[in-house]
Amino acid sequence: MTWLEYVKEFWILIPIVVLIAPALFLAGSKALAQSKSIDIFILVQGTVIGHLFAQSIGLEGSADILSCYVFAALAWYLSDRILGLAGVYQSAARIALYAFLLVGVFVFERWVPGLERHVNSAFVGDLLYLSTTKALLLIFIGLCFLIFYSSNFHELYENIFYKNILKIQRTLPKASHVLNFLLLVSATHFLGLSFTLGFSVVLPLLLSLAMHSDTLKKYTTNGSLFCSVAGALSLLLSFRFPDQSTTPLVVLYSSTLAVAWVLRSRYAQS
Amino acid sequence: MSEALLLSLDNQRIDLPGRTKKSIHVSLSLSKGQVCLVRGSNGAGKSTFLKWLYNSEYFDHKSLAYLPQGADEDFILPCQLIEAAGFISANPADISDSLLPASLWTRPWNKASLGERQRALLAGVFNKSSSVYLMDEPTSALDLGAELKFWDLVKEHVNQGASFIIVYHGNSTELPKHKEVLL
Numbered sequence: 001m002t003w004l005e006y007v008k009e010f011w012i013l014i015p016i017v018v019l020i021a022p023a024l025f026l027a028g029s030k031a032l033a034q035s036k037s038i039d040i041f042i043l044v045q046g047t048v049i050g051h052l053f054a055q056s057i058g059l060e061g062s063a064d065i066l067s068c069y070v071f072a073a074l075a076w077y078l079s080d081r082i083l084g085l086a087g088v089y090q091s092a093a094r095i096a097l098y099a100f101l102l103v104g105v106f107v108f109e110r111w112v113p114g115l116e117r118h119v120n121s122a123f124v125g126d127l128l129y130l131s132t133t134k135a136l137l138l139i140f141i142g143l144c145f146l147i148f149y150s151s152n153f154h155e156l157y158e159n160i161f162y163k164n165i166l167k168i169q170r171t172l173p174k175a176s177h178v179l180n181f182l183l184l185v186s187a188t189h190f191l192g193l194s195f196t197l198g199f200s201v202v203l204p205l206l207l208s209l210a211m212h213s214d215t216l217k218k219y220t221t222n223g224s225l226f227c228s229v230a231g232a233l234s235l236l237l238s239f240r241f242p243d244q245s246t247t248p249l250v251v252l253y254s255s256t257l258a259v260a261w262v263l264r265s266r267y268a269q270s
Numbered sequence: 271m272s273e274a275l276l277l278s279l280d281n282q283r284i285d286l287p288g289r290t291k292k293s294i295h296v297s298l299s300l301s302k303g304q305v306c307l308v309r310g311s312n313g314a315g316k317s318t319f320l321k322w323l324y325n326s327e328y329f330d331h332k333s334l335a336y337l338p339q340g341a342d343e344d345f346i347l348p349c350q351l352i353e354a355a356g357f358i359s360a361n362p363a364d365i366s367d368s369l370l371p372a373s374l375w376t377r378p379w380n381k382a383s384l385g386e387r388q389r390a391l392l393a394g395v396f397n398k399s400s401s402v403y404l405m406d407e408p409t410s411a412l413d414l415g416a417e418l419k420f421w422d423l424v425k426e427h428v429n430q431g432a433s434f435i436i437v438y439h440g441n442s443t444e445l446p447k448h449k450e451v452l453l
Contacts (some may be wrong), residue, residue, distance in 0.1 A: 033347045161349075161357040166340040168324075204347075211348050213378050219348040 006239035012135045013127055014232055017250065019142035020187055021199045021231035022224035025207075026149050027180050028200030029220060032208065033160050038094045039079055040184060040200050045101035046075025047188040052105060052119065056112040065189060072185045075101060127191055127246045134190050141186050145179045152176070157216060191247060198251030203227055206258035210265045226261075230254040274302045276402060276433055277328050284322050286315050294319065298435075298451050302401075305424060305434045305446050310453035316437040319453060320406050323435065335400035339407055341387040349379045351390035358394030368419050369393045384411035396423050403427070406437045418444050 001009070031037050050071030054064040075097070082093045109115050130138075149156070152173065159170040187196045207223040214222070234253035238246045277300040285293045294315045300306055308316050317339065323329070324336045337358075345354070352375040370389045377386060388411045395403065409417045417440070424434055425446045 029347060033345065035346065158357045161345070161354065165343045165345060165354070166338050167343075168336070168338060208347050212380070214348045214350075216347055216349045216353050 001242065003239050006242065007236065010128060010239070012132065013130070013235055016130070016135055016138055017231040017235050018228045019139055019146065020191065021227040023142045023145040023183055024187055024196060024199035025203050025223055025227040026220060027145070027183055028204040029223065030156065030160070031200070032204050033157070034164055037201055038091065038098060039076070040197070041098045042075050042079045042094065042101065043072050043181070043184050044188045044193055044196055045098060045105070046072035047185045048193060049101060049104050049108065051189060052108040052115060055115060055118045056108060068185055068189045072181070076181065121192070127195070130190060138186055138190055141182050145183045148175060148179055153220065194251055195247045198255065199227055199231070202251070202255050203258055206255065206262055210258065210261040226258070227254065230257045276300045276302060284315065284319055286318055289313070289315070291315070294453055296451065296453065300433050300435060302433055303428050303431050305428060305436065305448035307436050307438045307448050307450045308453060309438065309450055314453040316453055317406050320404050320435065320437055324404055329402050333401040334404065335395045335398040335402070336404045337391055337395045337406065337408060339410070341384050341391060341411060345379045350376050351379060351382055351386065352376065354379050354387070355390040355394035358391065359397040368423060369416065385413060385416065388412060389416055392420060396427065401432055403432060403434045405434065407439060408436060409438070409440055417442060421445060
């Protein structure tokens with residue numbers, strides 16, 4: 001297949017990346033602002049275990065997705081319980097939880113023969129094999145997240161500022177937690193762990209370095225646009241190398257562009 | 271309670287969780303247009319008392335402005351002083367001339383000094399136009415000039431009928447007429 005034929009065949013992936021990459025960036029930025037990026041790792045790892053559990057007992061389709069939501073919710077609940085424990089160094093305890101979940105993946109892999117392929121697909125994703133139904137579901141979740149986020153931007157960050165800087169107890173709206181959960185679990189299940197972590201952990205950090213003197217509003221707006229454009233361009237570029245895994249290439253190209261921006265901003269400053 | 275009396279605590283017990291001293295007892299009354307300074311040694315429970323007051327039902331949160339200590343905390347994402355103050359109230363730069371020069375409002379929070387951060391937060395709090403202000407060591411990082419401007423703003427707000435409860439360690443000669451509570 002030529003590059004153009006790939007584009008025609010997989011055009012649906014372009015709106016997905018254009019919507020989901022900035023949504024993940026915004027979800028990751030919010031977690032970063034709260035020093036809660038480890039929550040994303042825990043949620044994503046819970047999703048992978050849910051997927052492997054479903055595969056190990058032969059669940060397919062919507063039952064597989066449901067299993068991901070259940071295990072991710074369980075992992076999230078455990079992480080939340082740790083936050084409520086007194087006299088415990090919470091960051092270390094949550095890293096321990098993540099390590100425990102990571103070990104769980106390998107336990108499943110050894111436990112059930114033939115699961116290696118699913119472990120691999122959970123990590124690198126199967127962007128090219130996404131069904132239309134899954135693609136539409138992802139686009140719907142991404143749109144809901146972006147609309148909610150843009151219409152509640154000030155309230156969300158006001159709450160984070162009060163809680164993290166002024167130490168005044170504020171709670172984020174419940175819808176924010178639900179949409180975050182749906183976005184991260186669905187993105188991990190449909191697009192893979194590398195895509196989800198790339199756009200929700202790596203890109204927010206790199207772009208915060210590139211725009212360290214800007215306003216929060218400009219950071220979130222320009223960062224979202226960057227993730228949309230860089231993600232789409234990286235996807236198109238990845239079609240030039242059909243033998244390679246698409247998702248890791250998209251993350252790699254986008255991160256390289258972000259690093260170039262960081263270096264440019266540091267060079268301009270010196 | 272008379273109309274002008276906003277708060278009256280008589281030997282109120284306030285728990286100090288996780289401290290050697292389990293609780294403190296506070297007696298305090300606050301009227302409209304009054305300034306009350308809360309003093310006491312380190313660890314006496316002054317910040318806990320202020321937080322307790324903020325969370326109590328004595329004041330309507332809509333008419334209350336609370337500024338705890340927090341200027342020393344970093345914000346991981348890019349954020350300028352004008353935005354940080356904007357989380358407390360809209361248009362904090364309205365009183366920028368008196369607390370923070372206009373040129374400093376665009377400084378990144380993480381690159382600003384403690385004093386600059388504190389002045390930005392104070393601008394946000396004063397701009398709320400509340401009837402009661404609770405402030406925890408608001409001048410701890412301010413230089414002398416900024417502290418004098420702070421007390422001028424307190425006097426200005428008191429003249430407009432606002433009341434203040436301020437945790438204060440200093441010894442400024444420019445203090446407005448006030449009462450003191452020792453914890």
